[in-house]
Every structure is written in structure tokens, then in C-alpha cells.
Amino acid sequence: MKISTKLILSFSLVSCLVFVVGYVSLSVAKNTQTQYTAVIEEHLPVIHMAKDVGFQGMRMLMTINELGFIHAESKSKELSQIYEEEVSELRERVIPPFLDTLQDYEIGMAKLFPDEIGYVENIKKSSAEILSISNELLELYNQGIAGNKLLSVRATLEEAKNKFLQAIDDATHHEHVELQKKQSLVAQTIESGFVKVNIASVVVFSLGMFFSLLISRLLSKPICALANAATEIGKGHLDTKVKINSSDEFGKLATAFNKMGSALSETTVSINYIENILASMGESLLVLDQGGKILKVNQASTALFGYSCDELIGKKFTELFAPDMNSANPCLGFKDRQTLCGCEANCITKDGREIPVHFSSALLFDTDKNVMGAAYLGRDISEHLQAKENLQRKNQELERSNQELDQFAYVVSHDLKAPLRAISNLAEWIEEDLEDKLEEDTQNNMKLLHARVKRMEALINGVLEYSRIGRSEQNVREVDVQKLLSEVIDSMPVPKDFKINISSTMPVVTACKVRMGQVFSNLVSNAIKYRRDQDGQVDINVSDEGDYYRFSVADNGPGIAPEYHDKVFIIFQTLNAKDKKESTGVGLTLVKKIIEDQGGQISVKSEEGQGAIFFFTWPKYIKEEDTQ
Amino acid sequence: MDNSISILLVEDDEVDAMNVKRAFKKANITNPLYVAENGLDALAMLRGEDREKISPTPKIILLDINMPKMNGIEFLHAIREDPEFKCISVVVLTTSNEERDKVAAYNLNVAGYILKPVEPQKFMEAVSVLEVYWNLIELP
Structure with a gap:
């Protein structure tokens, strides 16, 4: 799976969880609101209505009481007129609204709380009682009856009034209790909602953390692996490989990285490789800086000069030469020279031995083509010189011996010729002197003698000629x-x-x-x-x-x-x-x-x-x- | 050739000297022939040191090259430096076929350089040619 896909999926999941938390919070809020609305819309009007009923009831009772006072004082015409007005007021304007209110209350209760209709019935009963007593009282007023009868009716009214107020009180109290109950329910809902939201938040937070860790781990692990591998390659370990088997971008990156490493190790020589070569070299390698100070040496250098690596590094190159060499040392002053050259000079080892060394040197350049030093390859040429000398001596000996041989051949053949000639001459003369006295056999022998002399001369001439090739x-x-x-x-x-x-x-x-x-x-x-x-x-x-x-x-x-x-x-x-x-x-x-x-x-x-x-x-x- | 002209033979080998003598005899060369054994001997004879001086001074010298004490080339040097013997006609008669000797001899104004033939017959021919040559030329 691609990293982008993983990221998108992870964030989608977290978003979903946030959405869930939001949903839970909203639903809690909505629930609370519903309950609160219910409280507001149901109980408060009922309470108000009950209070209205109480208020209208009290108004009616007060009007009735007032009528009693007015009636007691209604000796005059004016007062009786007021009384009449008051009675009509009661009948037309006080009792109907009261009854209307009561009816509304009943309707409201029946509608909202049919179970609690009993409270309304109680109020209604006491109201009906009050109304009937009021009528009785008014009848008494009309008849002008006073005294105990009136008092007892009034006492009954008072009783009814108390009952009524009690009923109203009961109803409102009940409603208040209900309201409180509902309020505590709302509070409970809010509290439970809060808990739910908290739980959801904790869950979402945990999941979010989990995914964050997962993703960061998913991202950082391969990056760390790549970074480590890059560091290793930087150190020269070109065969370092990254082990990432995923099929995502990191997998591709790792494959590309490994390919790059392989390509590098194929085309570049690793530091180890070079170190091994330097260590296995028979020749001494000295790398100098611009000032002629030794920067790097190989094992052969320590063997050649007798110093340890540490002793050689930092030493001046000139210190390695025999003291009498330094004024006219062909190996120094490399900066003025061409890129590559060879020279021979006598070096001095740690134990004071003087050895002839052949150096091949090459200038080292930085990226701007400035001379930054030189590399010297040194070889002990004592044996070589000895062998050369021996060879030269042998060659000279050989040449001398060849010359001697040629000279010898020449001298021998030349000196052989003289007696040969004498023999030839003497034979001739003997022949001449004994001309007529020689027998045929002797003459024949003399001929043979001449022939052999001739052959010997030819041989000697041949040797002479042969020796002359090398001499002349x-x-x-x-x-x-x-x-x-x-x-x-x-x-x-x-x-x-x-x-x-x-x-x-x-x-x-x-x-x-x-x-x-x-x-x-x-x-x-x-x-x-x-x-x-x-x-x-x-x-x-x-x-x-x-x-x-x-x-x-x-x-x-x-x-x-x-x-x-x-x-x-x-x-x-x-x-x-x-x-x-x-x-x-x-x-x-x-x-x-x-x-x-x-x-x-x-x-x-x-x-x-x-x-x-x-x-x-x-x-x-x-x-x-x-x-x- | 004028019989008064004497000839000096500088030759260390007795047989070679006899050879010359015989050849001269055969060729009827009757001029006086003096024989010196080497360069020093010849110089002494020419100058009359420790012995009688050859008189008159030979006009012709037959000279061998390889000789003990003083060889032919050294002898040539000596007479060419001496005004009295400077213009003697010298014929080298030697076995040395060395280029070096030939060059040295001609540098010292020899009249000829003859390799001694091994066979007596050839030598006779050489001497005959020499006689013709001597008859032909004018000597100082």
C-alpha cells in the first residue's frame, strides 16, 4: 500500500472518530434540549395555570368577602347600587374567567398529565364548593339574613377557601416536585452526555495517538534505515544494503538505493579495497602535502625505512635522505616538475643504513587543478644496482673474452702462416735444387705437400676472416x-x-x-x-x-x-x-x-x-x- | 735498374730473407742486397751506428711489418722523421692483411704494400713486377 494511501486512510479514520465524538456530543446536547424543552413547555404553563386558577379563585373569594362588607353597610341606596354592581361584576366578570381558567387548566392537565388529573379534580371540587357556598351566601345577603346562619356559611366558605388553596398548593407543589425531578433528569442526561463525550474523546485521542505512532513509526523506520545505510556508504562500505520489503514508496526508494550502492561498488573502489592494495604493495608509498610533509604511508614504507607509521607521518620527506643528498637531490622539488617522473637517491633508514631507492612520483591535484601534494613510490634498488653492476662486469668480461678470442684467432692464424710459408718455400727450393734427382714418387709427394700447404693457408685465411668480423x-x-x-x-x-x-x-x-x-x-x-x-x-x-x-x-x-x-x-x-x-x-x-x-x-x-x-x-x- | 742502387731488406725470418734472395737471383736482380733483422738493426745499418754505414744509402727498402724490437711501422716513422732517409722508397712486404697496418704504411708514404704469397711461384711473380716497377720509375 502506498504511503499516501496509508496517510489518507489514517486521517480518514481519525476524522471519522472526531465525527463520532461530535455526533455523540450533539446527540447529548439534543437530548438535553428535548428534555429541557419538555420541562419548559409542559410543567411551567401548568404551574402558571394552577397559579392563575389560584389567583382567579382568590380574586373571586375577595370579591365575595367584599360583597359581605358592602352588604353589611348597604343601608343607603347608593351602596345597594354598588352592591348590585358588585354582584353583577362577580357573576359576569369574576366567576367566568375563573371558570375559564380552571377549564383551561383542566384541559392542559388532561392533555399533558392525564395521570395527575386528580389534582385538578380536587381544585374543581373545592371550587365548586366555593361557588355553591358563595351562591348560598349571596342568597343570604339577598334575603338579608344575618346572624349565626351567615356566620356559619362564612365559616364554611372559609373552610372551602382553605381546601381550595390547599388543593392549589398541592397541585403546584406536585408540579414543582415533578419539575425538580425533570430538572434532575436533565442534569443527569447532561452528566451522562458529558461522560459519553469524555469517553469518546479519550477513545478518539487514544486511537489518534495510536495511528500517529503507527504512521510515524511507518515513516521513520525506513528513513532511519536509509539514513544509516547512507552513513555506512559514506564511510566506504559500498556493499551495505537496505532491507525494506514493503511495496510502498520506501520500498521503491530502498530498491533504488541498493541499486545505487551496487553501481557505486562496481564503479568505485572501496576504501578497504584501496587499503588492501596499499598494504599488499611491495613498494613503499609516501603521500606528501604541499610542504613536503608525509601524510600517508603504507606497510612497505615502514619495512623500507625502519620507522613505524606514526614516526613517518608528519616527518619531512627530506629527512629520509642521506645528508649528502639534500643539496642535489633529484627527488625533491616535486612542485616544479611534470606530473610523473622517476628518480634515484640514497635514503637513510632509522638504524642509519644508507640504501639506494628508486622513486616514481606523481603530483596530486585538487578539484581546481592546484598541486596539493605528491605521491612517491619507492623501491630499494640495492639488489638491482648490484645485479646491474654484475651484469655490466660480466658483459665487459664477455666482450673482453670475445675480443681476446678474436685476437687469439688472428694472432694464431697469422703466426701459423709464417712457418707455413717457410715450409712451402723450403719444399719448393728442395724441389728446385734436386730437380733432376727426384724420383716420380717423391715428385708426387712434393705435389701433395704443396696442395696441403695450400689447404692450410685457406684454412688459416678462413679463421682470419672469421676473426676479422668481430674485430673490424x-x-x-x-x-x-x-x-x-x-x-x-x-x-x-x-x-x-x-x-x-x-x-x-x-x-x-x-x-x-x-x-x-x-x-x-x-x-x-x-x-x-x-x-x-x-x-x-x-x-x-x-x-x-x-x-x-x-x-x-x-x-x-x-x-x-x-x-x-x-x-x-x-x-x-x-x-x-x-x-x-x-x-x-x-x-x-x-x-x-x-x-x-x-x-x-x-x-x-x-x-x-x-x-x-x-x-x-x-x-x-x-x-x-x-x-x- | 742501375746496379749501383742498393736495396735494404728488413726481415726477421731467415727463410723469407732467403726467399727474397732467391727470387732476386732468379729475376737477375744483381743490385747489392743488405738484410737487417729488425727495425733497430736496419736503422743502425743506415746510420752506421756500431757498424759500417751502408754506402751509398739504399734507395729502396723492402720492409716487413711484424718484427721483434722495432716493427716495420715504427721503423717507417723513424726514417720519415730523419731528413737523410725521408725519401727512400719503401715497399712493404708482409703477411699482415690488417687494414690498420695498410693505412699506417701508406700514411708514411710507402711505394707499395704487398702481401707475402705462400706459394714461391706467386712470390716470384711479385718480385718480377717489382723489378719492372723499379725499372720504370725514377728514384731520387
Whole structure:
């Protein structure tokens, strides 16, 4: 049920109750009025009428008494005339109104109080008595009779008069008593009405209070629940839910509120969540105010600097650095800097240790984009620096060792050459000096000796060449591969019927021309050297692979069995006996070293008898260290 | 070539020195040939220190690079700084195929830089070419 409906119903109920109270009050008043009207309309006229009867009766009696006095003095003519007038007055003007009044009274009583007609009868009886005695008395006056007779009649009249007055008195007294009774009844009615109204008021008040409490409770309970939930959400407990199951506006409000809470918790990170993240961070977090004072730290900060949270908070950021750092500390003066930057500085821990720390800092802005402080993320980089140093040392060692190796290869091969040459020379001279004395066998041996000397020289030259790749400076520039290939092919003896097909899409690359030329020259000369028959051919192609070019040199020669694919790149390894094809086994090793030095890779795809394709990649961009 | 022109060979390897001598003989080069074992030895011979000075001063020097005590490049430096030997025509005859050595040698005004061939036949050819060259040019 809607709250408005509840309110309307409650107020309607209270209004109904007020109406009931009003009705009760009105009905009491009406009842009282009816009774009061009855008293006014019934008893008072009757009393008045009884009093009128009494009054008229008394007038009549007084007139009769007067007649007695007048008669006693009526010796003169004048007086007898007055007497006559008085008698007619009595007969015409006193008795009829009395009788009329009495009759009215009787009619009124008969009409209003038929039960009490007895009082009227009494009055009537005494009145009739008075009238008959009056007539008797008048008769006596007329006859002129006086004396005892008159006195006794008068005494009877007096008696009748008393009876009459008594009857009137009784009647009026009775009416008064009745009136009092009725009045007390009215009072009772008023009193009972008052009680009724009071009871009704109390009931209505109680009901009103009850409904007020009910409504206020109905309204305040969900409002309190909502207010509490809002406070909780304000504290960051975004998963707080309001439990209102009613279908009224509060129910709708609660549903909307819960939805809002869920939406908030989905889109906003709760304080707890952030606190947990901060606590679990490996890096030290320091939040500074504008003046460089520490406002907030996380657990990692206490571990890094050795201070407790309380000791850190309020400390100046500068106090954390080694004293010699402060004059030229790259981490200070954050206000002048860009939003985010990193720096390294030596910090001092509580126990006096000096540790190198890398800080990443970010400025914090208020809503008006003013700098309100900065957040620093610090990391102990002792190990990192140590590792870096170790790596650098190892690298230097490696470089030195590589250089030494190259130098060694060079020196060895160079120094090997001298005795080789001496052997060659001496053999030659011996041959020359003993020219005619040599037997055929010896001559043959001398030939073999020369051949081996030649092979050894080739080997030594190969090693020299190989060592030179690492030692010599590279002249890096733009190289038109198409042109380079023409030059390479022109410089080598290509048999007439050997075809060399070069793709027309050769790129221009940034490279050391000599090195690249060596690669092609070795691959192409290999293809020529190991051609199967007369119609040998080699195809040179290229494809763009994004960061590098992929060249391929494919021949239709005897091919290389897959198990030797790795072996062909190893120095001094040849697949044929050296006597069959004079080869040093240095060429492909040289090619591999050159390519790998440039950051490329070489591979071979071949089956025995199917020709061979050498693929190699050449980066488009020279590594930085190479151009240095 | 004028037979009065003497030639100084600076070579530490005895066989190499013999090689040159044999080649000269084969090529009928009869000019006086002096042999020094290293740069210092050669300088001493040129200047006549502790020994008899070569006279007349050789107009041609055949110079090896890799030698003990004083190598070919150091020797070249020394003679190019000496006004008396400044304009001697020097031909480097070496096994060193190093770019660095070649550049250093030509910077010191050598007349040629020849790599010693291993095979005697090739060396003979080189010496023959040298003779032609020497016959062709005018020496101071």
C-alpha cells in the first residue's frame, strides 16, 4: 500500500472518530434540549395555570368577602347600587374567567398529565364548593339574613377557601416536585452526555495517538534505515544494503538505493579495497602535502625505512635522505616538475643504513587543478644496482673474452702462416735444387705437400676472416642490394651455362656493404661450387617481413640431407671429402656469424637431391650498439 | 735498374730473407742486397751506428711489418722523421692483411704494400713486377 494511501486512510479514520465524538456530543446536547424543552413547555404553563386558577379563585373569594362588607353597610341606596354592581361584576366578570381558567387548566392537565388529573379534580371540587357556598351566601345577603346562619356559611366558605388553596398548593407543589425531578433528569442526561463525550474523546485521542505512532513509526523506520545505510556508504562500505520489503514508496526508494550502492561498488573502489592494495604493495608509498610533509604511508614504507607509521607521518620527506643528498637531490622539488617522473637517491633508514631507492612520483591535484601534494613510490634498488653492476662486469668480461678470442684467432692464424710459408718455400727450393734427382714418387709427394700447404693457408685465411668480423669496424650505410648482387656476381667466376636469377624487388637496406656482400658471395659461390651438372641455377629472392627482410638463395644442386642442416654451419665442417672438393668449411660459418651479428637468422631448407634453399633475415634497422 | 742502387731488406725470418734472395737471383736482380733483422738493426745499418754505414744509402727498402724490437711501422716513422732517409722508397712486404697496418704504411708514404704469397711461384711473380716497377720509375 502506498504511503499516501496509508496517510489518507489514517486521517480518514481519525476524522471519522472526531465525527463520532461530535455526533455523540450533539446527540447529548439534543437530548438535553428535548428534555429541557419538555420541562419548559409542559410543567411551567401548568404551574402558571394552577397559579392563575389560584389567583382567579382568590380574586373571586375577595370579591365575595367584599360583597359581605358592602352588604353589611348597604343601608343607603347608593351602596345597594354598588352592591348590585358588585354582584353583577362577580357573576359576569369574576366567576367566568375563573371558570375559564380552571377549564383551561383542566384541559392542559388532561392533555399533558392525564395521570395527575386528580389534582385538578380536587381544585374543581373545592371550587365548586366555593361557588355553591358563595351562591348560598349571596342568597343570604339577598334575603338579608344575618346572624349565626351567615356566620356559619362564612365559616364554611372559609373552610372551602382553605381546601381550595390547599388543593392549589398541592397541585403546584406536585408540579414543582415533578419539575425538580425533570430538572434532575436533565442534569443527569447532561452528566451522562458529558461522560459519553469524555469517553469518546479519550477513545478518539487514544486511537489518534495510536495511528500517529503507527504512521510515524511507518515513516521513520525506513528513513532511519536509509539514513544509516547512507552513513555506512559514506564511510566506504559500498556493499551495505537496505532491507525494506514493503511495496510502498520506501520500498521503491530502498530498491533504488541498493541499486545505487551496487553501481557505486562496481564503479568505485572501496576504501578497504584501496587499503588492501596499499598494504599488499611491495613498494613503499609516501603521500606528501604541499610542504613536503608525509601524510600517508603504507606497510612497505615502514619495512623500507625502519620507522613505524606514526614516526613517518608528519616527518619531512627530506629527512629520509642521506645528508649528502639534500643539496642535489633529484627527488625533491616535486612542485616544479611534470606530473610523473622517476628518480634515484640514497635514503637513510632509522638504524642509519644508507640504501639506494628508486622513486616514481606523481603530483596530486585538487578539484581546481592546484598541486596539493605528491605521491612517491619507492623501491630499494640495492639488489638491482648490484645485479646491474654484475651484469655490466660480466658483459665487459664477455666482450673482453670475445675480443681476446678474436685476437687469439688472428694472432694464431697469422703466426701459423709464417712457418707455413717457410715450409712451402723450403719444399719448393728442395724441389728446385734436386730437380733432376727426384724420383716420380717423391715428385708426387712434393705435389701433395704443396696442395696441403695450400689447404692450410685457406684454412688459416678462413679463421682470419672469421676473426676479422668481430674485430673490424663496420662501415654502415645505405646499400642497394640489387647493385650489390651484381657487383658480387661480377667478381666471381661464373660458368657460362650457370644461371643466376635475381628478383627485381631487391630493397635498399642500411647495412655494412662488405659484410652483406660476403654473405651473398659465400652463398652464391657455394651454389656454383656444388652444382650438380651443367645446367645449374640459383634464384635469389626477398620478402618484406615487417621489421626485417627475408632473403632466400635457392639452388638446384645436390641438396643437403636434413641431418646435416645444423652441421653445415659449424666451422671446418665439410660434407665432401676435402680431396674431392677443395673446401675449408669456413664459408657458411662466416655467413652465420655475419648474419647473427646483425641480429638476423639463417636457416636451410633442403632434401638430398632436391636442391637447397638458404633463408636469412636481415633487420631493416641496425641495432644501436652497431652504429655506435 | 742501375746496379749501383742498393736495396735494404728488413726481415726477421731467415727463410723469407732467403726467399727474397732467391727470387732476386732468379729475376737477375744483381743490385747489392743488405738484410737487417729488425727495425733497430736496419736503422743502425743506415746510420752506421756500431757498424759500417751502408754506402751509398739504399734507395729502396723492402720492409716487413711484424718484427721483434722495432716493427716495420715504427721503423717507417723513424726514417720519415730523419731528413737523410725521408725519401727512400719503401715497399712493404708482409703477411699482415690488417687494414690498420695498410693505412699506417701508406700514411708514411710507402711505394707499395704487398702481401707475402705462400706459394714461391706467386712470390716470384711479385718480385718480377717489382723489378719492372723499379725499372720504370725514377728514384731520387
